[in-house]
Amino acid sequence: xxxxxxxxxxxLKRIETLMQRNADFEDLCNDYEEMCTWVASQEKRDDHTDxxxxxxxxxIRDLEDDIMKVLKQEVE
Numbered sequence: 066x067x068x069x070x071x072x073x074x075x076x077l078k079r080i081e082t083l084m085q086r087n088a089d090f091e092d093l094c095n096d097y098e099e100m101c102t103w104v105a106s107q108e109k110r111d112d113h114t115d116x117x118x119x120x121x122x123x124x125i126r127d128l129e130d131d132i133m134k135v136l137k138q139e140v141e
Contacts, residue, residue: 068101069094072129076136083139090135097128 066077073080084091104121 066094066098068098073132073136079136079139080132083135087135090132093128093131093135097125097132100125100128 066080069080070077080094084094100121104118104125107118107121
């Protein structure tokens with residue numbers, strides 16, 4: 066949960082609780098971690114295309130938005 070901790074440090078306890086209660090949210094968080102890890106590894110390599118990394122960054126932003134939507138729904 067390294068990337069989740071960095072991005073959502075203020076919401077970490079709620080994220081952990083939701084991940085335990087909601088399998089879909091857990092999958093969403095796992096996808097986020099996986100994409101962030103992949104992008105970080107690609108930035109250290111020369112054999113990736115900028116288009117691949119750009120597309121992955123867009124996916125990461127979408128996942129971040131989805132995570133925040135779930136967190137906001139839980140507060141309401």
